[in-house]
Amino acid sequence: MVTFKDRLRGSLLAGAIGDALGAKTEFDTIERIREIAGPDGITDFIPAYGGIGRITDDTQMTLFTLEALIRAHAQQRRTGSADVEQSLQMAYQRWLHTQGIPWDRARGPENTLPEADGWLVTHRELYSRRAPGLTCFSELEMYGKSGRRASIARPVNNSKGCGGVMRAAPIALWSDDPSVVFDLGAESAALTHGHPSGYLSSGAFAVIVQQLLQGKPLLDALMIATAELVRRPNHEEQSAALDQALALAEQGAPTPEKLETLGQGNVGETALSMSIYVALTTSDPDTALLASVNHSGDSDSTGSVCGNLVGAIYGEQALRQSWLDRLELREVIENLADDAITEFDTDTPSDDRWFLRYPAY
Structure with missing residues (x-):
C-alpha cells in the first residue's frame, strides 16, 4: 500500500527528476534531442549546469512554495492567523535572492530583516541560476x-507562462477542501502571472495533486479539479486543453509527435494538459517521466509537472533508484517533505527551534 508520506515524497522527488531529465534540452527539437541522446531520445540524465541530475528553477521554486506553506501553517498555529499568500510572496522573494539579487533589493520595502531567514535559504546549492x-x-x-x-x-501582467503551474504542487497540502486549494493555487500563480490560463492551470493542478495524495485515481482527481475549474471565469482555454488531452489519451501510448499536438508546455494550459496526457497513457513513473521530456518544447517544465503527478500516483518506492541516487538536492527535498508532514499532522511541534526553522513569512 502506498502511504501518504510515500506519495508526497514521490511527488516532490519525481518532479525534481523530471525537471533534471529535461534540463539540458529545454526547447530543443525532438530531432536535436535524438542527436544529443541517441535515437530513443532521453533515456537518462544528460549533463547540465555542470553536473548530472541537476534541477532547474522549476524545482527551486517548488521547494520555496512548500516552505511558505509550512511557515504559514506554523504561524497560524502559533498566533491564530496567517496570510498564506504573503508567505508565498516572501518565499519567492527569498528564491529571487538565491538568484543573485541582494536581499535588500529582493525583500520588498516593508520587510526590514537584515538577512533572509529560515532553514531552506541556508542551502548554498540553491544559490545558482538555472534559466529562471x-x-x-x-x-x-x-x-x-x-x-x-x-x-x-x-x-500584474497578461502572462500565461508555465511559471505558476510548475511550482504549485505543494499547494495541495493547504486544505482538504478542493475549492480552497484551487483558489490558493490560482492566487499563488497570480503573484507573477496575470492571464487566466496562467493561474487557473495552477489551481487545477493543485487540486489534482491534492486528490492523488489522498489515493484517488487520476481520472477521478481530474474530474474534481475540472468541476472547480469550470466555476471560475475565463476557464475556457484551460478546459479545452484538458479536453484535448483526454481525447488524445484515447489513442494509446504517448509519442513525441502526439505530445506536440497539445503544445510546447511553455504556457500554463499546455504544461498541464501535456502532463495529464502522459500520466494517463503510461503505467509506471519511469515511462511517464521519459515521455514527458522527449518533445520539442519546455521539457524541464513538463517533466516537473508530470513528475509531480506520477510521483503522487505511484509513490517514492516506485522511482528509479539510480535517478534518486544522482538527484541534486535529494536530501533537502526529502527533509522538506518530511517537515511538511510533521507540520500538517495532528502532533505538530511547538518548540522554539521549529519556529526558528520555519519563522513567520
Whole structure:
C-alpha cells in the first residue's frame, strides 16, 4: 500500500527528476534531442549546469512554495492567523535572492530583516541560476521595489507562462477542501502571472495533486479539479486543453509527435494538459517521466509537472533508484517533505527551534 508520506515524497522527488531529465534540452527539437541522446531520445540524465541530475528553477521554486506553506501553517498555529499568500510572496522573494539579487533589493520595502531567514535559504546549492523564467524574475524584482502584491483581482501582467503551474504542487497540502486549494493555487500563480490560463492551470493542478495524495485515481482527481475549474471565469482555454488531452489519451501510448499536438508546455494550459496526457497513457513513473521530456518544447517544465503527478500516483518506492541516487538536492527535498508532514499532522511541534526553522513569512 502506498502511504501518504510515500506519495508526497514521490511527488516532490519525481518532479525534481523530471525537471533534471529535461534540463539540458529545454526547447530543443525532438530531432536535436535524438542527436544529443541517441535515437530513443532521453533515456537518462544528460549533463547540465555542470553536473548530472541537476534541477532547474522549476524545482527551486517548488521547494520555496512548500516552505511558505509550512511557515504559514506554523504561524497560524502559533498566533491564530496567517496570510498564506504573503508567505508565498516572501518565499519567492527569498528564491529571487538565491538568484543573485541582494536581499535588500529582493525583500520588498516593508520587510526590514537584515538577512533572509529560515532553514531552506541556508542551502548554498540553491544559490545558482538555472534559466529562471523572465516573467517570474522580473515581477518578483518589481515587488522588491514596490511591495505591491499582485492577485487575480489586481493582475500584474497578461502572462500565461508555465511559471505558476510548475511550482504549485505543494499547494495541495493547504486544505482538504478542493475549492480552497484551487483558489490558493490560482492566487499563488497570480503573484507573477496575470492571464487566466496562467493561474487557473495552477489551481487545477493543485487540486489534482491534492486528490492523488489522498489515493484517488487520476481520472477521478481530474474530474474534481475540472468541476472547480469550470466555476471560475475565463476557464475556457484551460478546459479545452484538458479536453484535448483526454481525447488524445484515447489513442494509446504517448509519442513525441502526439505530445506536440497539445503544445510546447511553455504556457500554463499546455504544461498541464501535456502532463495529464502522459500520466494517463503510461503505467509506471519511469515511462511517464521519459515521455514527458522527449518533445520539442519546455521539457524541464513538463517533466516537473508530470513528475509531480506520477510521483503522487505511484509513490517514492516506485522511482528509479539510480535517478534518486544522482538527484541534486535529494536530501533537502526529502527533509522538506518530511517537515511538511510533521507540520500538517495532528502532533505538530511547538518548540522554539521549529519556529526558528520555519519563522513567520
